Amino acid sequence: MLYVKAFHLIAVVCWFAGIFYLPRLFVYHSMSQDASVRGQFRVMERALFRIIMTPAAIATAIFGLWLVTINWSLYRVSIWFWIKISLVLVLYAYHFYCGHLLTQFAIDKDTHSHVFYRWFNEMPVLVLVAITILVVVKPL
Numbered sequence: 001m002l003y004v005k006a007f008h009l010i011a012v013v014c015w016f017a018g019i020f021y022l023p024r025l026f027v028y029h030s031m032s033q034d035a036s037v038r039g040q041f042r043v044m045e046r047a048l049f050r051i052i053m054t055p056a057a058i059a060t061a062i063f064g065l066w067l068v069t070i071n072w073s074l075y076r077v078s079i080w081f082w083i084k085i086s087l088v089l090v091l092y093a094y095h096f097y098c099g100h101l102l103t104q105f106a107i108d109k110d111t112h113s114h115v116f117y118r119w120f121n122e123m124p125v126l127v128l129v130a131i132t133i134l135v136v137v138k139p140l
Helices: 002-031 035-070 079-106 114-137
Strands: none
Touching: 002 035, 002 079, 002 114, 035 079, 079 114
């Protein structure tokens, strides 16, 4: 079980690395006027999303579900767990929205300013803090 937990945490860390960095790339991409620089951002964003973020998100789900099945009787009655799962679903929605934004950048149809992306980049920090407190402290 500890190996499953370790691989779950590794996957979460890798996923969050992408969740934090991709919107930062969006900030710089949205500010760029140079076509070649914008092209380089497209390559970086696509690679980050497809090669790091998405596999890490999948691994997070697989190892997380594995952990839940090991202790289902404990988790199913824990309020903190259901709040955490709700927040995790918010993160997956954020992930898929990042994929949508990536598609918009790829076809030069992005309509947001760098200020939007700066705020957008901060949102997962709040979710991470909440999830960490729920998992470690188990307040409910």
